[in-house]
Structure formats: structure tokens, C-alpha cells
Amino acid sequence: MTDAKDERRPAGELEASVLAALWAAGTSQTPGQVQLSLGRHLARTTVTTILSRLHDKGVVDRRREGRGYAYFPVRDVPDTHGLTARRMHSELDRDSDRETVLARFVAQLSPDDERILRGLLEPGDR
């Protein structure tokens, strides 16, 4: 995977990756930290540009840290998300064959599946 290939990806995909990195971190992140935790190779200036674009859209917030900014994702009213998510899960959990039209990333595991998966992951991956 080359830098050039990553820089050429649609802007939306880059924004998604940067926002995901911020949410995954859990604490505020400088552009340098985001650059390190990204799964793709982006120039730091690109990361900074994307972060300020996300900030303009109101998706992330920032505070001064040293000479630059540290960014963190904006949580809306904390409860509304939790509520929607919980309502959704209770809605979907009612059906045994729930993941039909929505293509879920992973299906349910049986206890045996869990054992096999843990065996497949290398010790460091678990």
C-alpha cells in the first residue's frame, strides 16, 4: 500500500477513517497521534486538513494544546444516542434471524466458534 494510493482515496473515506481514529482513542488527540493510529499512511498535513474540515462541520471539537490543537469527537446529548442504540438492539434482538437484509460485520458465535477463533488468533492478537 503506497502513500500515493491512500492520498488519492475519496475525501469522504479519509474523513471517516480520521473520525474513527478519534472515537477509538477515547481521549483528545493531536494530528500527530491521529496520524500514528490511522490504518493508512497519510501525510501529517493531510490529517491536519481533514481534522479542521471535520471541525468546520461540527463533528469534532478541539482545544489548544501546545502550539497546535488536540481534537476530540463531539458527543451529542449523551443519552439520546445510548437510547436509540438500545432501542434498536432490543428491536433487532427479538428476531432470531435478524441479520438478513442488514449485512452485519460479524454473526453470532457458538461457544465452539469462540474456541476456534481464539485458537486462530495469534497469542498477541487476543
Added chain:
Amino acid sequence: MTVLLLLPLLLPCALPALARRALDRLTPAVALWAVAGCAVLLAGCSVLALGVSVLTGLLKLPLFAALGELVLPLRTASAVFVVPAAAASAGALAVCGWALVRSARHQTRAFRAARAEARGATAAGDVCVVDSPRADAYALPGRPHRVVVTTAMLRTLDGPEREALFAHERAHLQGGHHYFLAAAELAAHCHPALRAVRGTIRLAAERAADEAAAASVGDRRTTARAVARAALAAQAARSARPGVAPGAAGGPVPQRVQALLAAPRAPRAGRAIATLLVACTALSCIASATAAADVHHRVEVAQGDENP
């Protein structure tokens, strides 16, 4: 004629085994097309056969014979056989119809709930992040397509694994996999034997998206690790364990991880299985179409429009 009507009802029983082999031997994207296409055609043929059987039975009854303007008795096998068969077919059709309506309602409700969830989430590009302690991610088709992922899932994975997840869900959306999943659902309710095929079609869609993700990320091992870690995290968040009996090779997730860890296989002996699938489907289509044409001809004869 009875044989012609029985064939479309019996042939779907061969599809589950054929479908599993097709997924084994063909590339996942090809297997997805082939198996979903066959399942829909076989489902359609079996419904057509049931419909023809019901129609024949009805026309044996004097009331419906009069309504159908039959001047001669409809020439069929003995009424002792045809009428109960028609009643059974009508029952089967009613059950199918009811199951289809119920499933459509479930799916619509789940879809609406998912859309509502995505609306309330923070979005960047094509990804919606839902702040939730449950690890979950799915592709939400619509305009525009969205990848919905919870914060718990994002925290489970590292950077490259998150890219694999996004690439996987984007592959679902770009491939229009929700149409295949909907087709699998439809077929599953039309014939009980096609229920087992639903799982194979789902697995084929996941495998196709996994391969696309591995190609996009450029690393099969990273993609495999993303799937495995996501599944374990999602499982940890679930309260109830499913009561399904696992197969020898494990459920769909271990199969996907194993396939990713293995080197990509050159399709082997794929032509034979593809031919079998096509033959099975073609036989079913020909049988049901011939039966329908035959009944149509007999009705015309009974109406006095045609000579026997």
C-alpha cells in the same frame, strides 16, 4: 403431469448441498450470484407448481368449472388424487404467503430502526458512529449508503483493522449485497429446503466482502484478525448465547477467518458444480413451465376452444 409438478417441489432439496459445494469451489462473488440466482428461480418454480396444482383442483369442482366456462370435464388424473393435492398445495401456499408477509414486516422494522439510529449518529464521509457500549457494525443501504459502526467496535480494532472493517462494509454496499440477502430471505420462505440455502448465501456475501476488504487493505491476515476480534468483542457484549449446534468446521465466522488466513485458492473443479447448479435450475424451470402450459392446454380443451 404429476411428475412435472413434483420435480419443482423436489429439486430445491438438492440445492443446499450444491450451494455449499459451490461456495467451496467458486470464488465467493461468483458463488453468491450463482447460488442466489438458483435459489430465487427454484423458489419461483416451486410456487408456480403449487399454483398450477391448486388451479387444477379448483377446476375439478363444479362451481369453479362453471366460473371457468368449462363445457367439458377437465382431463386430469383421478379427482381422488387431484383434489387433496390441490388442498395441500393451497395450504402450503398460504403458509408461504403468511411467512413472507411476516418476514417483510420484520425486515422493514429492523431497517427503519437502523435508519433512525444512523440519523442520530455523528457522520463523516460514509461512516456513522453510534456511541454505544455494544460492539456492532453493519452496512446500511440507502441514499446515500452508510456504514454504521459503534464506538465499542472502533475501540476493539486497531487502525488497519478498522480500515478492513470499512472496506468490508463498503464492498457490501457497492456489491448491492442487500439484494442478495433479500432474495435469500424470499426464497427461504417459499420452500422449506431453501431455508438452509439462506445461510450459505449470507456466508457467500460475507466471504465476497472479506475478499474485497483483503484486496483493498492489501493484507489478508489483518482482515482475518479484524473479523475474529470483532466477532469476539460482539459476543462479549451479548447476554444470551445462541442455541445453535455448531458444525464440524465451526460457524460462519470461523470459516471466514480460516479462508482469509489460507492463501487465496484458485477455483478448482468449479465448472462441474456450476453446471450442476444450472442443470438443476433449468430442469425445474422446464418442468414447471411445461406443467403450466399443459394445464393451460387442457383448460382450453375443456372450454371447447381447442381440440384435444
